[in-house]
Amino acid sequence: MSIIAAAVSANFTRDLEQNFALVEQLLGEARAQGAQLVVFPEAAIGGYLSSLGNHGDTVRTTNRSLPPAIRLDGPEIQRVQALAGTTVVCIGFCELGDDGETRYNAAVCLDGDRVYGSYRKVHQPLGENMSYAAGDTYRAFDTPVGRVGLQICYDKAFPEAARALALDGAEIVVSLSAWPAARTATAEDLQQDRWTYRFNLFDAARALDNQVFWIASNQSGTFGSLRYVGNAKIVDPGGNVLATTLLGAGLAVAEIDVDATFRAMRGGMFHLRDRRPDVYAAVTERDTPQSSGWKAVAHA
Template sequence: MSLTVAAVSANFTRDLEQNYALIEQLLDEARAQGARLVVFPEASIGGYLSSLGNHGDTVRTTKRSLPPAIRLDGPEIRRVQALAGETVVCIGFCELDDDGETRYNAAVCLDGSHVYGSYRKVHQPLGEAMSYAAGASYQAFDTPVGRVGLQICYDKAFPEAARALALDGAEIVVSMSAWPAARTATAEDLQQDRWTYRFNLFDAARALDNQVFWIASNQSGTFGSLRYVGNAKVVDPGGNVLATTLLDAGLAVAEIDVESTFRTMRGGMFHLRDRRPDVYAALTAPDAPESTGWKDLAHA
């Protein structure tokens, strides 16, 4: 059965009313094109950090520039549910833990009546650990549009993250980002920037690695010192880009058929079936064996 999905490229700030208005506008546009699943970027509720690296936002130095911390069961998420209605929505936000202090870069998948699953970002780039605690697991979950797995931004650079979701039965992996252009030697044409290239390459590779549908959203425009690269997209299990926004804000909309595509793609070469876990022990060892040279490479 075919399913229309949409990936969002848009700019979200600290202004929650601006966020909700933009969410509503984009949902209306997506639904007008038949979308039943709409994927918003990382940090769509309250915006992302204004900078990264050694001078990044940090709880220890300021609270003014940090995203608002939101509880998963709080009014902000309920407001998104009210906007979602019957549409399945995946969206990023800053989650406040039950202790009232710990913050996570998080995402949730919901519609107007259910929260189907949530996720706390595991892999943290640059200085992000100064602002957020790290998550510790990957789990897929069932929704009205199929079995979905969530990840956020830098996670896509780690094949193990997508593989864990695929092994848990994810048919659609949702990858939400606030992915910027390179901080140094930035290309004049952002579509040719090396970080844009990596963003797009990871999306195609992870879809093909695991033979899953991959929906990648991203922030666009600028926020603080960060200049985002957009390029929201829908990728099929063969690594083919079905729709993309390129650098523009807007929607990448595509019609997919999970069952038919999986039957075709996985009928012959099925990457999950053909794995050899018996030879992968070093991948999960606390320390790689000295003979591999991995430690030396990691510190080169």
């Protein structure tokens, strides 16, 4: 089945009306190019944190600058569904847990008729755990455009996250981000910044590792102390970038044919088939490098 997919690079703030207007605008532009799947960034509803680490206000004890907490069955998600119509949409938001207090950095995949799946971010960088609780599950789900798995931002740095989705049958991994430039020694040309490099390298590597289509969205512009690197893209199972926004805001649009591409790329070397789980026991051990004397290096 051949579909057209679009990955969004755009700036989303605390202004929900601005968010919904931008979602509607970009959906219109994507549909004009035939898109059946549109992927918006992490925190597209309500914006991301204004700072990370020791640089600001990301503590549980304050509401200052925190994104609005939204229920999965709340009116904000229903409003996205109304805008989505027949288009499959993946979008990030701050989810309010069932206890009415716990917040999760979350994403949902939906269209106008149903919610296909949702995800709570597992891996948390630079003090994000002071504002969000962590998720604990990777699960793929079926949609009209194929079997999809969701992950958010820092998750892409962990091969196990993408592998778990691929082993659950994900054909398309959707990676939603609010990925900024480096906090120190930022490159004059942001496209050459070391964090931009890592963002792009992870996208290509995870697609190739698992021989899946990889759709990466990202915030662009600035918010609070963060300067985002854009570079929304669509990557094929060979690690080839089919379309990218580079630093700019806009859409990366490409046609993908899951069945035909999988037959061609998995017909010979098929990474999931050729794994050797019997020799990977150390991968799942709980001990971390720190416990054996390794010390983290600041300003990575």
